[in-house]
Amino acid sequence: xxxxxxxxxxxxxxxxxxxxxxxxxxxxxxxxxxxxxxxxxxxxxxxxxxxxxxxxxxxxxxxxxxxxxxxxxxxxxxxxxxxxxxxxxxxxxxxxxxxxxxxxxxxxxxxxxxxxxxxxxxxxxxxxxxxxxxxxxxxxxxxxxxxxxxxxxxxxxxxxxxxxxxxxxxxxxxxxxxxxxxxxxxxxxxxxxxxxxxxxxxxxxxxxxxxxxxxxxxxxxxxxxxxxxxxxxxxxxxxxxxxxxxxxxxxxxxxxxxxxxxxxxxxxxxxxxxxxxxxxxxxxxxxxxxxxxxxxxxxxxxxxxxxxxxxxxxxxxxxxxxxxxxxxxxxxxxxxxxxxxxxxxxxxxxxxxxxxxxxxxxxxxxxxxxxxxxxxxxxxxxxxxxxxxxxxxxxxxxxxxxxxxxxxxxxxxxxxxxxxxxxxxxxxxxxxxxxxxxxxxxxxxxxxxxxxxxxxxxxxxxxxxxxxxxxxxxxxxxxxxxxxxxxxxxxxxxxxxxxxxxxxxxxxxxxxxxxxxxxxxxxxxxxxxxxxxxxxxxxxxxxxxxxxxxxxxxxxxxxxxxxx
Amino acid sequence: xxxxxxxxxxxxxxxxxxxxxxxxxxxxxxxxxxxxxxxxxxxxxxxxxxxxxxxxxxxxxxxxxxxxxxxxxxxxxxxxxxxxxx
Numbered sequence: 001x002x003x004x005x006x007x008x009x010x011x012x013x014x015x016x017x018x019x020x021x022x023x024x025x026x027x028x029x030x031x032x033x034x035x036x037x038x039x040x041x042x043x044x045x046x047x048x049x050x051x052x053x054x055x056x057x058x059x060x061x062x063x064x065x066x067x068x069x070x071x072x073x074x075x076x077x078x079x080x081x082x083x084x085x086x087x088x089x090x091x092x093x094x095x096x097x098x099x100x101x102x103x104x105x106x107x108x109x110x111x112x113x114x115x116x117x118x119x120x121x122x123x124x125x126x127x128x129x130x131x132x133x134x135x136x137x138x139x140x141x142x143x144x145x146x147x148x149x150x151x152x153x154x155x156x157x158x159x160x161x162x163x164x165x166x167x168x169x170x171x172x173x174x175x176x177x178x179x180x181x182x183x184x185x186x187x188x189x190x191x192x193x194x195x196x197x198x199x200x201x202x203x204x205x206x207x208x209x210x211x212x213x214x215x216x217x218x219x220x221x222x223x224x225x226x227x228x229x230x231x232x233x234x235x236x237x238x239x240x241x242x243x244x245x246x247x248x249x250x251x252x253x254x255x256x257x258x259x260x261x262x263x264x265x266x267x268x269x270x271x272x273x274x275x276x277x278x279x280x281x282x283x284x285x286x287x288x289x290x291x292x293x294x295x296x297x298x299x300x301x302x303x304x305x306x307x308x309x310x311x312x313x314x315x316x317x318x319x320x321x322x323x324x325x326x327x328x329x330x331x332x333x334x335x336x337x338x339x340x341x342x343x344x345x346x347x348x349x350x351x352x353x354x355x356x357x358x359x360x361x362x363x364x365x366x367x368x369x370x371x372x373x374x375x376x377x378x379x380x381x382x383x384x385x386x387x388x389x390x391x392x393x394x395x396x397x398x399x400x401x402x403x404x405x406x407x408x409x410x411x412x413x414x415x416x417x418x419x420x421x422x423x424x425x426x427x428x429x430x431x432x433x434x435x436x437x438x439x440x441x442x443x444x445x446x447x448x449x450x451x452x453x454x455x456x457x458x459x460x461x462x463x464x465x466x467x468x469x470x471x472x473x474x475x476x477x478x479x480x481x482x483x484x485x486x487x488x489x490x491x492x493x494x495x496x497x498x499x500x501x502x503x504x505x506x507x508x509x510x511x512x513x514x515x516x517x518x519x520x521x522x523x524x525x526x527x528x529x530x531x532x533x534x535x536x537x538x539x540x541x542x543x544x545x546x547x548x549x550x551x552x553x554x555x556x557x558x559x560x561x562x563x564x
Numbered sequence: 565x566x567x568x569x570x571x572x573x574x575x576x577x578x579x580x581x582x583x584x585x586x587x588x589x590x591x592x593x594x595x596x597x598x599x600x601x602x603x604x605x606x607x608x609x610x611x612x613x614x615x616x617x618x619x620x621x622x623x624x625x626x627x628x629x630x631x632x633x634x635x636x637x638x639x640x641x642x643x644x645x646x647x648x649x650x
Contacts, residue, residue, distance in 0.1 A: 452575045452576050456572075456574045456575055459604075460572060473632055477601070477632075477634075477637075478633075478636065481602070481604055488575055534608060535605040535606075538608065541641055541642075542640060545640055
């Protein structure tokens with residue numbers, strides 16, 4: 001397994017669990033209020049969905065763009081610029097959080113009145129809304145810091161912060177709701193967000209933490225951040241619009257009795273949110289490789305992501321085809337009149353999950369590579385445009401089954417259309433990643449687990465590769481020497497540990513060697529480092545002889561770049 | 565006594581080379597590096613140890629025909645001033 005693939009695989013569980021935790025967080029207040037305050041409490045919290053969506057949207061508008069730009073700038077070794085984005089993102093997350101809370105405070109009374117709910121529900125919703133304001137101010141920052149720690153390679157802490165938020169929310173909300181009703185539940189949610197922020201602050205004590213403050217930004221960068229974020233957030237906007245259209249159509253065409261089936265269909269489509277974990281796992285690595293202008297390794301990560309995406313989407317589809325009743329029991333559907341139609345609907349709609357999984361992956365990927373427009377068009381087409389165009393047509397031909405069929409088919413059709421467009425634009429060689437052409441031929445990546453035999457083997461291969469590409473004599477030999485000596489130093493510093501490494505030889509702009517390893521963090525490029533062996537002495541002198549060299553801890557790994 | 569070495573001298577091959585070197589009673593040993601395209605610190609350590617061994621018994625070690633790439637390693641480390649390069 002290559003370095004890139006193994007790192008992607010190590011990020012994947014944390015990213016997937018984080019998405020699951022986020023999914024559960026979205027449900028926790030409804031569950032708590034529903035169980036403690038009854039149906040009135042559940043209805044009051046359900047009225048808050050609009051507020052939750054707004055707060056999530058605000059968080060995403062800062063987070064996605066900043067984390068992609070931060071990792072890409074680190075990939076290009078622009079540390080101050082990367083930290084400039086982090087600084088700007090932090091200011092924006094705090095400012096937008098406060099602004100959101102202020103706006104929510106201002107519109108609370110008229111919006112609740114506009115819902116037209118009963119007096120008891122409205123009163124409870126107003127109480128929840130008021131005490132939710134601190135949480136609304138804090139959540140964008142918690143969301144943002146979690147994603148930035150993740151982009152900086154601290155997947156474990158990022159996951160812990162989600163757990164802290166979920167557990168903090170549940171542990172505090174339950175007694176507070178029992179004591180103070182819906183207001184207590186909202187306070188518990190805010191305390192959960194605060195717990196997440198406290199946990200995430202530990203990342204700044206981590207060795208190799210690259211999140212830092214820099215004035216190296218301009219306020220026009222906010223537009224850049226928002227542009228990238230909007231590409232990613234388009235899936236949420238598209239889904240919200242689809243839900244609105246579906247509800248209106250189903251009620252008008254089949255009546256309210258079909259709404260429970262629609263609820264199951266919506267939840268089945270909603271499972272696809274979990275598939276975002278694949279793109280999230282790929283993002284830190286892919287963005288760094290994109291920043292390095294390394295299409296070979298970018299493709300390697302994305303191929304791994306593609307496989308994971310298909311496995312997740314296909315796996316869940318097969319599960320639901322075999323056991324559609326799982327979805328029914330989640331929403332408590334047991335009426336004999338509804339069960340057969342709901343089971344069939346779940347089976348039909350589950351066919352969309354592999355395509356949706358791919359759509360979500362490429363929605364994020366095209367944002368990584370700066371194709372926000374393509375990302376938005378593909379996603380809107382898959383989650384809104386084609387379904388809305390097809391379900392009235394199919395519905396009039398085959399009734400409700402036609403509606404579910406349209407939802408099952410639309411993402412695959414959208415994916416097919418986008419694939420044709422990408423093939424036309426980038427040709428077969430550029431499909432589906434649309435990376436700049438012409439750099440791959442001069443790039444070569446070697447992967448190894450550090451031990452003397454494999455290190456010497458890669459060193460010899462680097463020498464042979466350079467020789468085959470016209471780089472001869474002292475330069476080729478120095479490159480091979482650098483690879484052997486530097487990796488042997490890393491090997492010696494990590495005695496008893498299994499360390500994976502990746503060596504990239506880039507001949508696009510002169511000769512550049514990139515060494516990456518997941519051993520203990522240290523700076524091998526420091527020519528003044530303490531020397532305790534002949535090898536250390538040689539490496540120290542080599543560093544003096546290679547004037548263009550950089551060490552940068554990136555996504556939690558050592559990364560050393562040398563220009564020879 | 566002249567010993568001709570060929571191939572890469574690296575972390576893996578240097579111990580094998582060291583095990584096969586036997587200077588016997590020779591007081592002047594020439595290590596011919598014409599066939600060595602590459603040498604890492606493991607090879608340097610071997611040359612230094614051999615040099616010290618010869619000095620200890622009042623003899624001399626000479627390094628001959630070092631290729632350009634090997635000579636650069638000797639230069640970078642300053643070994644070219646310690647060893648007798650011919």
